[in-house]
Amino acid sequence: MTRFRMFGIHxxxxxxxxxxxxxxxxxxxxxxxxxxxxNGGKIACCAKFEFSAEQQKLMILALNCEFExxxxxxxxxxxxxxxTIPKELLEFFAVHTIGTARGIMFCKTxxxxxxxxxxxxxxxxxxxxxxxxxx
Numbered sequence: 001m002t003r004f005r006m007f008g009i010h011x012x013x014x015x016x017x018x019x020x021x022x023x024x025x026x027x028x029x030x031x032x033x034x035x036x037x038x039n040g041g042k043i044a045c046c047a048k049f050e051f052s053a054e055q056q057k058l059m060i061l062a063l064n065c066e067f068e069x070x071x072x073x074x075x076x077x078x079x080x081x082x083x084t085i086p087k088e089l090l091e092f093f094a095v096h097t098i099g100t101a102r103g104i105m106f107c108k109t110x111x112x113x114x115x116x117x118x119x120x121x122x123x124x125x126x127x128x129x130x131x132x133x134x135x
Contacts, residue, residue, distance in 0.1 A: 002073045002089050008066035009100055013048075014108050018058045021113045027052050028119070032094050032127050034085075035064070036134050041074035043067050043085060043132075045097040049105075049119060059114055061105050065097040085132040094124040 031048040048062040069077070069089075077083050102119050109115040 002077075002086075003070040004067050004073075004089070004092075005070075006065055006096060006100075007068050008044075008064075010064050010066075011062075011104060012046075012064060013060055013062035014104070015060045016058070016109070016112065016114055017060065018056065021058065021117065025053070026058065026117060030122060030127070032097075032124070034090060034093070034132055036083075036085075036132070041069040041071060043069070043090075043093060045090075045093040047094070047097045047101055049101060051117060059109075059117065061101055061108075063097065063101055063104060065093070065100055067093050067096075081135065083134040085134070087128055087131050090128050090132055091124045094128060098122055098124070 029050040029052070031046075033046050035044040035046060036042070037044070044064045044066045046062070046064040049060070050057060051059040074083075077085060098119060105117070105119060106115070109117065
């Protein structure tokens with residue numbers, strides 16, 4: 001098991017774009033991507049969630065969570081000038097970021113009619129298909 005810690009949470013965007021929450025079924029568009037810091041062992045998981053109904057955007061939440069891989073474990077991911085972050089570790093980062101997004105959304109929508117909107121369970125294995133290779 002690769003040891004890591006979350007050391008940063010940044011709310012990049014939060015907006016409620018409608019005056020009311022329609023009772024219709026909401027659609028959610030999800031984006032997950034990763035950034036790597038050159039100073040070693042630091043990966044940011046960036047997530048964006050857009051909620052819409054009948055092609056009208058209602059709410060947007062974008063955040064990134066920063067993770068640091070323990071130095072000894074990070075060295076094990078390096079080989080001849082290439083660093084490979086395993087798919088499974090990226091999935092851990094994504095799951096932690098999505099959970100953080102749920103908490104942020106709950107707090108930001110508290111006492112609004114959007115408080116019943118949730119980020120449903122997401123199978124990150126369907127989104128993250130490969131290791132991240134850094135050369």
